[in-house]
Amino acid sequence: MKKKGWKEIPIAGLITEAGSAAKYKTGDWRTFKPVRDEDKCIHCLICWIYCPDSSILVKDEKMVGFDYEHCKGCGICASVCPKKCIKMEKG
Amino acid sequence: MAKKILALTGDQAAAFAMKQIEPDVLAAYPITPQTEIVMNYSQYAADGLVRTEMIPVESEHSAMSACVGAVAAGARTMTATSSQGLALMWEILYIASSLRLPIVMPVVNRALSGNINIHCDHSDTMGARDSGWIQVYCENPQEVYESIILAIKIAEDKEILLPVMVCQDGFITSHGVEGVETLEDDKVKEFIGEYKQEFSLLNVDKPLTYGPLDLQDYYFEHKRQQAEAMANAKKKIPGIISKFEPLTNKRYDFIEKYRLDDAEVGILALSSTCGTTKVVVDELRKEGKKVGLLKLRFLRPFPAEEIIQALSKLKAVAVLDRSESFADHGGPVFNEVRSALYELNKKPLMTNYIYGLGGRDVGLSQIKSVFEDLFKIVEKGGPKSLVNYLGVR
Numbered sequence: 001m002k003k004k005g006w007k008e009i010p011i012a013g014l015i016t017e018a019g020s021a022a023k024y025k026t027g028d029w030r031t032f033k034p035v036r037d038e039d040k041c042i043h044c045l046i047c048w049i050y051c052p053d054s055s056i057l058v059k060d061e062k063m064v065g066f067d068y069e070h071c072k073g074c075g076i077c078a079s080v081c082p083k084k085c086i087k088m089e090k091g
Numbered sequence: 092m093a094k095k096i097l098a099l100t101g102d103q104a105a106a107f108a109m110k111q112i113e114p115d116v117l118a119a120y121p122i123t124p125q126t127e128i129v130m131n132y133s134q135y136a137a138d139g140l141v142r143t144e145m146i147p148v149e150s151e152h153s154a155m156s157a158c159v160g161a162v163a164a165g166a167r168t169m170t171a172t173s174s175q176g177l178a179l180m181w182e183i184l185y186i187a188s189s190l191r192l193p194i195v196m197p198v199v200n201r202a203l204s205g206n207i208n209i210h211c212d213h214s215d216t217m218g219a220r221d222s223g224w225i226q227v228y229c230e231n232p233q234e235v236y237e238s239i240i241l242a243i244k245i246a247e248d249k250e251i252l253l254p255v256m257v258c259q260d261g262f263i264t265s266h267g268v269e270g271v272e273t274l275e276d277d278k279v280k281e282f283i284g285e286y287k288q289e290f291s292l293l294n295v296d297k298p299l300t301y302g303p304l305d306l307q308d309y310y311f312e313h314k315r316q317q318a319e320a321m322a323n324a325k326k327k328i329p330g331i332i333s334k335f336e337p338l339t340n341k342r343y344d345f346i347e348k349y350r351l352d353d354a355e356v357g358i359l360a361l362s363s364t365c366g367t368t369k370v371v372v373d374e375l376r377k378e379g380k381k382v383g384l385l386k387l388r389f390l391r392p393f394p395a396e397e398i399i400q401a402l403s404k405l406k407a408v409a410v411l412d413r414s415e416s417f418a419d420h421g422g423p424v425f426n427e428v429r430s431a432l433y434e435l436n437k438k439p440l441m442t443n444y445i446y447g448l449g450g451r452d453v454g455l456s457q458i459k460s461v462f463e464d465l466f467k468i469v470e471k472g473g474p475k476s477l478v479n480y481l482g483v484r
């Protein structure tokens with residue numbers, strides 16, 4: 001995407017749109033990515049509570065995966081998972 | 092109602108202008124010699140003469156932070172400070188200008204520690220000259236009063252949106268009583284108009300974020316915008332002054348020339364020293380000596396063209412700096428003025444005087460000695476030294 005010049009952007013670094021942080025893909029900051037062993041997961045959603053980047057995907061009250069476009073790979077989910085079913089892998 | 096002339100100190104003149112402006116919010120912390128401004132304003136608030144929300148904070152860092160929040164929320168906001176107070180505001184000064192928040196702040200110039208000193212020099216605001224604020228320097232309480240009102244209009248202009256420091260000399264101006272011609276309240280209110288923050292944090296229909304992370308990809312663009320805002324200030328201030336002129340019958344340009352047009356030698360100075368210099372100019376003119384003064388009123392934006400035009404015909408110029416920049420190459424005003432004159436093919440000879448540090452008095456005889464030096468410089472074809480210390484033992 002071609003970045004805008006100083007005449008085309010709002011002054012002062014203002015962000016004039018609510019919730020636009022979702023558009024900012026932070027996944028490529030990651031060194032390690034969380035990978036879950038589905039069979040061991042008990043869907044307690046503790047990882048969802050703790051994830052600082054809202055990157056635990058949940059559907060029908062079940063943990064269904066990770067939002068790798070925003071997950072920064074902090075490893076908190078792996079650390080708090082009571083079943084130790086999240087591993088941090090390179091990539 | 093005729094214009095009222097009131098006996099006011101510089102501090103009282105600032106407080107009186109602020110009373111007529113009646114900002115929505117005033118967040119401040121007392122510091123000598125600014126204290127009287129906020130003290131007087133607090134009295135106005137306690138007496139019910141203004142509806143301003145007063146925020147007594149625990150430090151100047153908090154004062155400026157509260158101002159930033161208040162303006163972003165949509166309130167017309169003011170504060171005032173001096174010296175260490177300005178130093179403590181430092182990081183928030185840059186945030187205020189970067190976020191393009193039109194805060195108007197009277198600053199009563201006072202030396203910076205150490206050692207601790209409460210008297211006038213310009214080291215506080217000179218240090219802040221790159222913080223992105225507009226800076227106005229006032230000669231006397233009258234100018235303080237009018238410049239503060241003018242500053243509101245400049246700061247809030249849609250194409251400028253920058254904070255403004257209105258500077259006066261500590262004690263010399265801030266505590267000296269003079270007759271100040273004041274405007275009627277409604278004239279002031281009408282001139283400044285209502286403050287409308289286009290990007291209000293409290294407008295829930297248009298949610299927005301102030302001060303997000305701004306890295307390699309856009310930070311530079313935002314600084315470029317700030318530079319443009321200062322250039323816009325340069326373009327628009329004369330027009331704003333023209334609108335103010337009918338109210339005061341005074342013309343406040345970026346610079347003021349005093350008997351300079353046919354002068355051979357001249358002094359360039361800021362603030363109260365200009366008053367002293369004018370007296371010396373008059374005395375020497377009586378003796379037939381062609382001397383003049385260039386008073387710099389705005390340091391930011393820097394009126395380079397006006398300075399070049401005013402000084403181009405002089406044979407020698409002395410720039411008076413009431414602060415030391417420890418460059419071993421002269422004070423801040425000297426270096427900027429000298430750099431501006433580089434454009435000229437035929438440049439006046441130049442010399443710099445650092446003077447008045449920590450409130451050291453500068454009298455008529457010292458200013459006279461500078462003019463005498465200037466005539467010697469013309470005779471000899473150059474100054475003995477680039478930088479001189481006036482009045483030091």
Ligand code: SF4
Nearest residue numbers: 041042044045047081
């Ligand atoms: S914390 Fe572990 S067990 Fe619980 S939902 Fe997350 S991955 Fe599954």
Ligand code: SF4
Nearest residue numbers: 051071072074075077
């Ligand atoms: S690694 Fe961190 S950011 Fe990624 S899903 Fe786990 S807790 Fe969230």
